[in-house]
Amino acid sequence: MMLNDSELATLRNRFKRDAEFLMQTTTSADDDEKSQAEKDEKPLPRINRHSVFWIVASISVTYYVDFLHNIMENDDIKSWWFNVGLVLLGICLSLAMFCIMYLEWFKGIQHYDHEYPAIPPITTAAFVAASCSFNIALWPVWSFFTPLILFTQFMGVVMFISLLG
8 A cells, every 4th residue: 555645644634733733732830730830839848757757767766776985985987987977978068058058048038059050969969978987987886887877867867857958
């Protein structure tokens, strides 16, 4: 079955019309759906099961592994890596405080990542390097539990901070 040029053109135009019609109906339905969803959307409460879970888990881990005592007293900690982690975490927190307190509160810049595009990747790199340094430094103390303990502590702190702001 061979189609001539006019039949192919007619078939192509029919598919093009159908595709345009389908695209128009899906975009208008998506717009209606989005606007309805935006109308129905409520802000999430600050205290929810997720944040309570991580805060309680972090407190439990701090208590059961005697976290603060081990950080202060344990001689197995590789102090050079721990100090590197502290410096990198200090850089990360300093950049975060610069963005939140100075740029957002004092200067009123809401989208500081557009004004200072280098800050987010530098902060992210500093945090990733700090977490690696802390894992190396604390590995002799808790072995393969170290990443789990540090991740739980991190999530607990993040969820606690989210309750404040």
